[in-house]
Amino acid sequence: MTDQPGNTEPSFREKHSRSIRIWHWSTFVIIMGSLITVLLAKTMLNTRSNIPLVQQSLQQSNVTVTADQAKSVAHAFNDKVWNWHIYLGYVLAGLFLFRIVFEFFQPKKEKVIPIIRNALKYLKQPTADKMHGRHYLLVRFAYVSFYCALFVQVCTGLFMVYSDDMENLKDIRHTASDIHSVFMWLIIAYIVIHITGATVAEFNKKGKGMISDMINGGEENE
Ligand code: HEM
Numbered sequence: 248m249t250d251q252p253g254n255t256e257p258s259f260r261e262k263h264s265r266s267i268r269i270w271h272w273s274t275f276v277i278i279m280g281s282l283i284t285v286l287l288a289k290t291m292l293n294t295r296s297n298i299p300l301v302q303q304s305l306q307q308s309n310v311t312v313t314a315d316q317a318k319s320v321a322h323a324f325n326d327k328v329w330n331w332h333i334y335l336g337y338v339l340a341g342l343f344l345f346r347i348v349f350e351f352f353q354p355k356k357e358k359v360i361p362i363i364r365n366a367l368k369y370l371k372q373p374t375a376d377k378m379h380g381r382h383y384l385l386v387r388f389a390y391v392s393f394y395c396a397l398f399v400q401v402c403t404g405l406f407m408v409y410s411d412d413m414e415n416l417k418d419i420r421h422t423a424s425d426i427h428s429v430f431m432w433l434i435i436a437y438i439v440i441h442i443t444g445a446t447v448a449e450f451n452k453k454g455k456g457m458i459s460d461m462i463n464g465g466e467e468n469e
Pocket residue numbers: 259261267271274275276278279359386390393394438441442445446457458459461
């Protein structure tokens with residue numbers, strides 16, 4: 248993007264400040280870690296499916312336990328993974344806060360709203376490449392939608408931590424948990440589309456080099 252907003256074609260080859268790069272790759276690692284904890288808690292370390300395993304293992308040492316007793320052991324392992332999920336959740340919440348704060352300190356050309364405004368202005372020009380301009384805007388709106396989804400995920404997650412064991416908040420916690428589960432799928436959908444899109448663009452003339460721009464900061468309009 249050039250210094251005259253709206254006059255030139257918005258480019259996918261943009262400069263990325265150090266803050267956004269650190270934020271981007273840290274968020275990538277933490278979200279992947281978070282998804283791994285969910286996967287483990289729901290499959291390998293799922294409480295119910297491990298009850299027979301606990302009973303069989305103890306049986307081999309001639310100890311017989313009821314399903315309820317075995318459940319508390321299986322549950323302890325499940326809890327451990329959820330604790331990891333919560334620790335990663337705190338880091339993610341911190342990263343989200345960091346993303347909001349440093350937006351105010353970003354160079355104007357890298358701020359979300361001016362970027363969108365610039366692309367809208369560009370689209371109004373008669374000579375604009377409409378396909379490219381709309382595609383660029385769609386990608387930007389996808390980023391904003393992702394930030395909104397992350398906000399919901401952080402709020403519902405923190406609420407679940409806060410409301411744990413609070414009998415009077417049980418119903419709201421249940422709703423928060425449902426929202427949290429649905430938003431996980433929206434975030435997964437975003438990640439799949441985003442990584443596919445970034446990879447496809449990397450092999451295209453207009454986007455070639457954009458992934459390395461996200462690593463080393465990028466040279467504008469190379
Ligand atoms: C959990 C996984 C990921 C999430 C949540 C994520 C999220 C985001 C977000 C929100 C942005 C926009 C930043 C902004 O300007 O405000 C972004 C940009 C970008 N991401 Fe990711 N990302 C993920 C993984 C990846 C991966 C694996 C790659 C590389 C293959 C990648 C490549 C890029 C690139 C090249 C951009 C800059 C594109 C542009 O300027 O339009 N991302 N990512």
